[in-house]
Amino acid sequence: MILDLDIGNTLSKWRLKDADSSEIRSRGAVWTREEWRPGSDIPDLDVVEAVRISSVARKVVLEETVTLLRRRVGAVHVARSTPEALGVTNGYEEPGRLGVDRWMGALAGYQLAGGCCSVDCGSAITVDFVLPGGRHLGGYILPGLRLMKESLKLGTRNVAIDPDSEAEELLVPGTRTVEAVNHGIYMAAVSAVNRIYSEVCDREGVPLPMLLTGGDARVISRGIQVPHAVWPDMVYAGLEACFPLTAAERAGKLSGAPGVPSPVSLEKIRAGLAFSMLL
Ligand SMILES: Nc1ncnc2c1ncn2[C@@H]1O[C@H](COP(=O)(O)OP(=O)(O)OP(=O)(O)O)[C@@H](O)[C@H]1O
Numbered sequence: 382m383i384l385d386l387d388i389g390n391t392l393s394k395w396r397l398k399d400a401d402s403s404e405i406r407s408r409g410a411v412w413t414r415e416e417w418r419p420g421s422d423i424p425d426l427d428v429v430e431a432v433r434i435s436s437v438a439r440k441v442v443l444e445e446t447v448t449l450l451r452r453r454v455g456a457v458h459v460a461r462s463t464p465e466a467l468g469v470t471n472g473y474e475e476p477g478r479l480g481v482d483r484w485m486g487a488l489a490g491y492q493l494a495g496g497c498c499s500v501d502c503g504s505a506i507t508v509d510f511v512l513p514g515g516r517h518l519g520g521y522i523l524p525g526l527r528l529m530k531e532s533l534k535l536g537t538r539n540v541a542i543d544p545d546s547e548a549e550e551l552l553v554p555g556t557r558t559v560e561a562v563n564h565g566i567y568m569a570a571v572s573a574v575n576r577i578y579s580e581v582c583d584r585e586g587v588p589l590p591m592l593l594t595g596g597d598a599r600v601i602s603r604g605i606q607v608p609h610a611v612w613p614d615m616v617y618a619g620l621e622a623c624f625p626l627t628a629a630e631r632a633g634k635l636s637g638a639p640g641v642p643s644p645v646s647l648e649k650i651r652a653g654l655a656f657s658m659l660l
């Protein structure tokens with residue numbers, strides 16, 4: 382079995398992948414911590430022959446995690462943000478400072494779609510761009526839905542947006558505090574992503590396929606105006622592409638990859654931008 386770990390600032394996601402069949406056997410999430418309990422926080426390490434890690438948590442978390450895993454597992458691969466990988470050049474002035482989850486998402490998106498806009502809707506919402514040809518432009522970081530809500534300190538933090546809500550319900554004026562807050566932060570997030578996408582495609586003169594991942598991807602997706610696809614395993618797919626271990630991975634097959642959304646024309650994107658400026 383292969384253990385894949387996506388360690389975030391607050392939540393750590395894991396999945397177990399069968400090295401022979403390339404099937405995902407199980408998955409889970411726990412609060413990010415320094416000391417893992419194999420068998421409860423993460424699967425029993427006896428069945429694990431290799432680990433792949435993407436971590437944006439504090440340095441000590443990664444260090445402790447790698448120390449534990451190296452004692453028990455033969456191969457431990459840790460992803461890093463590099464100046465170049467898999468045909469993509471990192472747009473950051475200091476490439477190592479780009480969050481490795483963003484780098485994994487951008488690499489996966491490029492493998493799947495060529496140029497792309499990769500959006501991670503987690504604790505933070507990040508939007509990254511890779512042009513056809515592989516130039517990563519850099520991107521945008523904004524607070525995620527939960528962080529935005531908590532920062533208001535209006536006592537509404539425990540009432541989350543129902544992930545099954547329709548965009549139409551979330552975009553109308555709220556008539557209770559919880560609703561006003563939920564609708565406000567939803568509007569902030571989706572308008573930002575819509576606008577960022579249009580501005581960058583306009584600037585670069587190319588319509589790009591958009592890919593969404595992260596805990597809030599499904600609900601954000603309903604407010605996104607352009608064609609896009611939700612890819613829950615996008616960060617894991619970056620790990621697969623960087624450290625291919627199974628036959629399917631070596632053949633370039635990324636697990637859970639969605640169909641590539643065809644972007645609308647540049648003319649439409651520009652017309653939409655011009656329209657929103659007139660209002
Ligand atoms: N059990 C949960 N705990 C926290 N957030 C949750 C939970 N379930 C869904 N969410 C939603 O998912 C979002 C976090 O998404 P995700 O798990 O992708 O985070 P992340 O960006 O990986 O986190 P991290 O900061 O740990 O990197 C939150 O904004 C929240 O709305």
Ligand SMILES: CC(C)(CO)[C@@H](O)C(=O)NCCC(=O)O
Pocket residue numbers: 389390437478479480481482483503505507522
């Ligand atoms: C922005 C987050 C927190 C999103 O998980 C992560 O990618 C991160 O810690 N990035 C480092 C800062 C940067 O990407 O510029």
Ligand SMILES: [K+]
Pocket residue numbers: 389482501503504595
């Ligand atoms: K993340």
